[in-house]
Amino acid sequence: MHEIYVPLPSKENLSLYERLNFDGFLVGIKGFSSNFNYCYDIEELKELNTKKKVYICLNRLYYNSEIDDVKNLVKELIKLDITGICYTDIGVLNILNELGFDKEIFWISNHMGTNSKTINFLEKRNVDLALLSNEITIDEIINIKKNTNIKIGAKLYGFLNMATSSRKLITNYFDYTDTKKDKDKYEIEDKVKKDKYIIVEERDTNFFTGKVLNGLLHLPRLLDNNIDFIFLDSYMLDEKEFYNVAECFVLLKSNTNDEKYLNDLNEVVKTNSKYETFDGFLDKKTVFKVEDYE
Amino acid sequence: MNKVELLAPAGDLERLKWAVLYGADAIYLGGENYSLRSNAKNFSMKDIEEGVKYAHDYGVKVYVTVNIVFHEEDYKDLVSYLKDLEKNKVDAIIASDIFILDLLKENNINLEFHLSTQSSCLNKEAVKFYQKEGVKRVVLARECSKDDIKNIIDETGIDTEVFIHGAMCMGYSGRCTLSNYLTNRDSNRGACAQICRWVFDLYDEDKKINKDIDFSFSPKDLSLINYIPDLIDLGVKSFKIEGRMKSIYYVATLLSVYRRVIDSYYNGTYKFNKNDQLELYRCTNRDALPQYFDKKPGVNEQYYIGRQENTNQDFLGVVLEYDSKNKEIVLEQRNFFKIGDTVNIFGPKKESFNIEVKYIKNESGEEVDAARHPQEILRIPCDKKVDKFDLIRINFFDIDNK
Numbered sequence: 289m290h291e292i293y294v295p296l297p298s299k300e301n302l303s304l305y306e307r308l309n310f311d312g313f314l315v316g317i318k319g320f321s322s323n324f325n326y327c328y329d330i331e332e333l334k335e336l337n338t339k340k341k342v343y344i345c346l347n348r349l350y351y352n353s354e355i356d357d358v359k360n361l362v363k364e365l366i367k368l369d370i371t372g373i374c375y376t377d378i379g380v381l382n383i384l385n386e387l388g389f390d391k392e393i394f395w396i397s398n399h400m401g402t403n404s405k406t407i408n409f410l411e412k413r414n415v416d417l418a419l420l421s422n423e424i425t426i427d428e429i430i431n432i433k434k435n436t437n438i439k440i441g442a443k444l445y446g447f448l449n450m451a452t453s454s455r456k457l458i459t460n461y462f463d464y465t466d467t468k469k470d471k472d473k474y475e476i477e478d479k480v481k482k483d484k485y486i487i488v489e490e491r492d493t494n495f496f497t498g499k500v501l502n503g504l505l506h507l508p509r510l511l512d513n514n515i516d517f518i519f520l521d522s523y524m525l526d527e528k529e530f531y532n533v534a535e536c537f538v539l540l541k542s543n544t545n546d547e548k549y550l551n552d553l554n555e556v557v558k559t560n561s562k563y564e565t566f567d568g569f570l571d572k573k574t575v576f577k578v579e580d581y582e
Numbered sequence: 583m584n585k586v587e588l589l590a591p592a593g594d595l596e597r598l599k600w601a602v603l604y605g606a607d608a609i610y611l612g613g614e615n616y617s618l619r620s621n622a623k624n625f626s627m628k629d630i631e632e633g634v635k636y637a638h639d640y641g642v643k644v645y646v647t648v649n650i651v652f653h654e655e656d657y658k659d660l661v662s663y664l665k666d667l668e669k670n671k672v673d674a675i676i677a678s679d680i681f682i683l684d685l686l687k688e689n690n691i692n693l694e695f696h697l698s699t700q701s702s703c704l705n706k707e708a709v710k711f712y713q714k715e716g717v718k719r720v721v722l723a724r725e726c727s728k729d730d731i732k733n734i735i736d737e738t739g740i741d742t743e744v745f746i747h748g749a750m751c752m753g754y755s756g757r758c759t760l761s762n763y764l765t766n767r768d769s770n771r772g773a774c775a776q777i778c779r780w781v782f783d784l785y786d787e788d789k790k791i792n793k794d795i796d797f798s799f800s801p802k803d804l805s806l807i808n809y810i811p812d813l814i815d816l817g818v819k820s821f822k823i824e825g826r827m828k829s830i831y832y833v834a835t836l837l838s839v840y841r842r843v844i845d846s847y848y849n850g851t852y853k854f855n856k857n858d859q860l861e862l863y864r865c866t867n868r869d870a871l872p873q874y875f876d877k878k879p880g881v882n883e884q885y886y887i888g889r890q891e892n893t894n895q896d897f898l899g900v901v902l903e904y905d906s907k908n909k910e911i912v913l914e915q916r917n918f919f920k921i922g923d924t925v926n927i928f929g930p931k932k933e934s935f936n937i938e939v940k941y942i943k944n945e946s947g948e949e950v951d952a953a954r955h956p957q958e959i960l961r962i963p964c965d966k967k968v969d970k971f972d973l974i975r976i977n978f979f980d981i982d983n984k
Binding site: 349 | 650651652653654656657679680681683684685701702703704705706707708709710711712714723725726729730733734752753754756757758759760762763764766767768770771772773780781782783784785786787790791792795796797798799801874878879880881883884886
């Protein structure tokens, strides 16, 4: 099937994105989603006119004090002409199942989608799609795909979320230093390696890589192994440049055997990436036993 | 009324025995695999067997952490491991990866499942999901407030376990992979490099904006010592102390304080005692606050000045025996003390007391002016009988309360 999903862009760019051969949009909803350039409210979603799949993203963890509002929101979303709902907090899955949600349920695993057995568990609880963790290798993605039945996808472009804190970490720092916080997005630099990372304070504080994941060169292998979808993320990126990048992934999908073409497209991706790109963990395993990193 | 459970960490068999002695109702520990302290000593299956037998002899339960987020390569031997835990009469596993629920059912393994805090269970809908799946107990996310805890218990009736003391994660548990990205060490498989204890430069675009104070996001520790009555009244079933890597002194001190406070609440003698806080604070030499329990943490709940976590030298020695004839304590030394010092002695389920060190004798019976050598066997005079495994520490009460 090999579908490509991207975040729903701004209203101004929607017609442009509509023309490109994507398969679906992940949609941020005001107050309930995180890590989107644009979030929409229910009224705007009612007016959304697209032929592509639409998945509404409830991709946060929710406090107990918020969860009744989430439930009420889901009741509203059920009435809309959408393809499905994405969740990260398992409380949302409980709500969807309790309400008899009969559209697609999409797990955005956010670091936790690292094995097939968990996905098979979720399949039995009505989950239809899973976006895997960004901290696993291509080999692991392929193995998970082989051992599961639902639609499996991987993120192949964009900044990678490294951590989420419910603390206002930027505000707290500026309070401590008695200085003025001008914005919600800064960079932090590791004092030893001098690598930079992005820190964004919204409702939560999120940490992101300073480099942008570019998995284009890995796409042919994923397609050969029947990956069901890939997600390309525009968060914190220029929409026009992102469009050009996404177009390369779309083009490559229909011609994966030409190495020169692949490399040419990869150059286009790099040219349109203002930030340095990297492979993330696609080609690098993490370690966890002392003997592994000694 | 069922008494709340006091749940203590154990990094190895020795610390398990100390925790039992100092009043834990239950112990949690990690095996050599599948546990989030992958580079700690941890327990072999033989240790687990021995630990469970020892703990059960004293009516103390044992829970084993199986709380990594599994990768495809990590399943190997998991079923036989779980069967061994069942065979060895472990009382429950603490796990976060939910496929284990199905694995237990499919393999007819009768082990109680406690949901690890790694799952960041924050709300009643999440609890209801796990409850339907057969989860007996939920370790709530440390981000839960008092109101959250109350509402979750009231609405679901599930057994809840709440962290009452110990180090805090900066991020939602399970949702921080800084260690993966900055050091390649997998935080969700037990190799967290504690990046939240690092310091960074802060940039606005290309301009460095931190001057004298580095950017950091290190949280202070958690302590709910002042909220024990509230937590009991909320209906929390288990009070958890963090720290499987910590020392016997840490485990013994925390347990003695919390045991005393919990028991005093049940027997009607509870009253606020600032020395309780002092004991806990001195033990780790870190600030410990209620964090999310009473309000959302702000600037005061974090460290900013590249704080070094130096161990203090409060812990002076372990009582090996009491020589009633000569009225002397035989002890094994841990840190320096000298003649003329006033030291404090505490033990399981007893009031601590002070004595002045009037003389110190070494193993040969010779008097020495100070205890200088770790693990040296020494004698000091004491009119009051003490017990094996009582601990001797600096009398910080008089020092800090002056």
